Amino acid sequence: MGEDNNIIEMQNVGIRYDQGPEVLSDIKLSLKKGSFHFLTGKSGAGKTSLLSMMYLAQKPSRGNMSVFGRNLNFTNRDELASLRRRIGVVFQDFRLINHLSAFDNVALPLRVCGMNEREIRKRVSELLKWVELDAHMQDSPDTLSGGEKQRIAIARAVINRPELLLADEPTGNVDNFIATKLMKLFVELNKLGTTVVIATHSEKLINDFCYPRLHLQNRSLQIINPAGSTILRGLADA
């Protein structure tokens, strides 16, 4: 379980909520550094649960899981926080903080890391300009459209150049032009070394960008190659 090759490694991982049945069972996954995956599956298949384990909001109920080479069974709260700083997350419901401006929302991961304000202003302004929201810097997310919120959420996820980017339906609320532009951003980040996992229902997106799929079905994980012909169970081999 070294950090050299695998960003995330899961062995026989299962997750359940309270005393309920397992939502995911016996998940085996090795997510290699610099890989790009789509995460697919029907609603309720466990995509959000799998993602929440990946961004360290939940610990597995059983099995072994390592993130950046650190076994979560032996990781304390402060170390978990340090690991989370290396992960960018785009939530399906955006999870923006409404009393903060768009600027402050995007700046959040940098402030949490203790970056100086001058550098924050520079980075956030550039990124907001790139996602064409520089005119809305001071606006509250409440006043923005769904697509604009989506772009704020994505900007927040990538502002600190994460090593792992997890996105839950990141293009669900934007038009095709913006969706393609955002996907190109993810691809560019991936080329720069960021490992990317995008949960989506969009067949178009999956077909347009030929990356392997992590497909959830019957509480377990399948790996589907871009060609669509080969189905591998167990370890991802991207």
Place this chain on the structure above:
Amino acid sequence: MLKTQYISRKQELPLNGDSTGLFLQIIISIAVFIFAITLSGVLSINTMLYNWNQSILGSLTVQIMPVNDINKEKATAQTLAYQEKAIEFLQNVDGIIKVTPLNDNQLKNLIQPWLGDGVNISNLPIPRIIDVKLAPDADLNFVELAQKLSIASPQASLDNHKLWLSKLIDFADGLKLIAMTVLLLVIAITSGAIFYTTRMSLGLHRNIIEILHTMGAKDTYVAQQYGKRMAFLGFCGGILGLLFAIPAIFFIGSLATQIEGGIISEASLGFSDWGIIFSLPLFSMFIAMYTAYHTVKRTLKKML
């Protein structure tokens, strides 16, 4: 225009808008008010005990009981003669450095609080008093001294103050203990109020805290925001409480000085005492900040 706008930064947790803020500020100001009054009481008692101790430390009082005689002039002359004998005896005792008989005016001042103005003490059978100062290293056997004194001057009796003073000190210590208990209770109640309102606030802002955690915020990042907010509330509440407490302390002080006998008037506050009382807002700030900070850290450990 834009640049100057986004320089201003809002706190991620909107604690300023919490409805509990005003409640806490009122609680803290009431606590500081009670604390300041009680503390001033404790400090005054300390001053009073110190003054009592200082005034009697190394001193004795000798009383010459008045001689009973129908002829008042003769009686007074005899009493004064006994006084002279006692002075003569005391001046020759090793360890006694000064012997001062109180004159009529001093005696009058002593009994004035009890009998009022316009009393002619020459008409009263009151004892004469001799103030005796001891050397710092004096090692006297008081029982033996009292016996020898009564032989030298049969009307004389020795009082080394310790008996009546020990009762007063016990009483003052009891008052101090009660006051200290009140102070501890005030701290406990205030900390409890901060503890529960902080926990309530954490529940209210759980969503934001979860977002912050996802971004990699450590518990201390959240705890610091609560600590800062509570420090502000603690300080403002402390100032408010103090503003009400200071006139109250002066009022109580003025009432105390009106008590005849001069005992309570010894209970004054010195510069250092006022310094302690004026630092109460800083103390309340620290207590509020510390309680909130550790409440957040403990609660987050269980909550998320």
